[in-house]
Amino acid sequence: MKLETLKPAQGSVRNNTRLGRGQGSGGGGTAKRGHKGAKSRSGYSQKRGFEGGQMPLQRRVPKFGFNNINRVAYKAINLDTIQALFDKTKESNITVAFLKEHGLVAKSDLVKILGRGELNAAVNVTVHAFSQSAIDAITKAGGSASVLGQEVQGAE
Template sequence: MKLETLKPAKGSVKANDRVGRGHGSGGGGTAKRGHKGAKSRSGYSQKRGFEGGQMPLQRRVPKFGFKNINRVAYKAINLDTIQALFDKTGISNIDLGVLYSNGLISKSDLVKVLGRGELTATVNLRANAFSASAIAAIEKAGGSATVDATFNREAAAEVAAPAVEVVVEEKPKKATKKSKEAN
């Protein structure tokens, strides 16, 4: 094997099509664009959903109903989930930050506590909304239900990473020329 005999593997290198170079290039007078029409001309860009002029699917399908722009979508959290969270963490003051740090909600979720399941723990809940049965069950267990729309980032951070004291030992300072001369 010599340096001048090196060449790429067969089929790994493909030459670019040189279009618009006449009949000898194999592209012909239309430069491989076919005859006439928008696709043969410069500046062509197909609109999204364009189906060649036939009635597009988005317009063929019948439409009904509407989207209510004033709808408030709540993330439902049931009492059995709150009980499981209390059993797991032992936290009695549960708010949006605690729910977020335990992976039950997203940061932007509005939370409504619903009454499915049984709650035996005494918990103080803060959420965006409560059902009547949930309030009754929470108060029966000795807890409280407070409507609060704030997301407590500090509580989320505390639960996610419990506070640990870090002790930093100071290293003795190196003696400088001035301190050596003073001694």
């Protein structure tokens, strides 16, 4: 390979079509826009979703449901996940920052611990919310469950 032999790949370079330059150019007369109608005029642009007068899909399909602006969405973490994390790290203090550090939650997530799985380790968990079954399992294993800023009591 030499510098003077370099050239574009076969078929990758095409000449521009010169529109409106007479009949011999192949694009004369109508400049390849067909005959008459809005699409042949300058400045034409179709509205988004326009389907030629047919009722557009966006209006044919019914609307349903709503988004509750007051909904608080929690990222769910189960006890089996916490047990696996403890087995891997041997860390007994589980916080939101610790979960974020290990890629289980994002920075802005609110975290709720749920009761699926078994917990054998005595861990101190501090997150935004707990299910009652999770609190029971954590306290039964000898750990503590505390909501950020306050202590949670297990069911006796």
